[in-house]
Amino acid sequence: MALTDPSEANAKEGGLRLGIFGGTFDPIHIGHLIVAEEARAYLHLNRVIFVPARVSPFKLQGTAFSPEDRFHMVELAIQDNPYFAASRVDIDRQGPSFTVDTLRAMHRQYGPQAQLFFIMGADSLQGMGAWRAPEEIIRLAQLIAISRPGFRIDMHTLEQKIPGISQVTHIIDTLQLGISSTNIRNRLRQGLPIKYQVPAPVEAYIYSHNLVKELGQLEHG
Ligand code: ATP
Ligand code: MG
Numbered sequence: 001m002a003l004t005d006p007s008e009a010n011a012k013e014g015g016l017r018l019g020i021f022g023g024t025f026d027p028i029h030i031g032h033l034i035v036a037e038e039a040r041a042y043l044h045l046n047r048v049i050f051v052p053a054r055v056s057p058f059k060l061q062g063t064a065f066s067p068e069d070r071f072h073m074v075e076l077a078i079q080d081n082p083y084f085a086a087s088r089v090d091i092d093r094q095g096p097s098f099t100v101d102t103l104r105a106m107h108r109q110y111g112p113q114a115q116l117f118f119i120m121g122a123d124s125l126q127g128m129g130a131w132r133a134p135e136e137i138i139r140l141a142q143l144i145a146i147s148r149p150g151f152r153i154d155m156h157t158l159e160q161k162i163p164g165i166s167q168v169t170h171i172i173d174t175l176q177l178g179i180s181s182t183n184i185r186n187r188l189r190q191g192l193p194i195k196y197q198v199p200a201p202v203e204a205y206i207y208s209h210n211l212v213k214e215l216g217q218l219e220h221g
Pocket of ligand 1: 022023024025026031032035119120121122123124146147148149177178179180181182183221
């Protein structure tokens with residue numbers, strides 16, 4: 001990809017600072033965008049790359065919306081932010097999307113000089129002990145953990161499961177965004193408005209492609 005942003009040209013010597021933001025984005029919402037922008041600003045990232053999962057290892061029953069619809073909605077949501085990009089690397093890889101594979105792919109694409117920062121909400125961070133190869137994840141990337149209502153960030157307990165994780169984790173506790181894709185899907189099922197919870201082009205995409213009919217029953221969460 002061409003380096004059009006002057007901050008990227010300046011960063012070339014020390015290596016690009018790349019935020020990697022994984023998730024199912026089922027659908028993407030403004031919480032994701034606010035979290036990504038906060039991480040970018042706090043850690044002076046040159047770019048944040050949104051990486052929609054094909055299948056989450058923790059949601060093997062699948063997503064509500066198809067990978068292509070989720071990817072397209074991510075593209076629509078980020079189009080007005082020059083620092084944001086989307087990658088198909090997980091969508092195009094068969095099988096569950098393991099973060100360790102995503103990070104290896106990013107290192108192959110951007111070279112060993114690139115500094116990777118994996119962005120995640122407090123719920124994801126708390127669950128990391130159960131992820132594939134977490135000790136390799138923290139060798140490949142630093143972590144940016146963002147507060148989320150209902151989830152505690154407990155680095156002490158996490159450090160016992162994944163030694164060394166505290167040293168590579170940046171905690172951002174300035175946000176408390178009570179918004180989730182689960183809640184948005186439930187609102188759609190109930191015919192409630194999602195205006196302002198997702199960017200306007202994402203809302204328009206959902207209605208114009210009749211995606212509401214793809215949703216099954218109400219979910220807990
Ligand atoms: P779902 O309810 O389907 O799990 P979600 O809103 O949690 O959807 P995901 O795609 O699962 O969205 O999340 C992608 C990443 O974004 C995760 O690391 C998650 O913790 C983070 N994230 C999502 N929403 C928020 C939020 N409101 N505050 C902080 N982090 C968030
Ligand atoms: Mg989630």
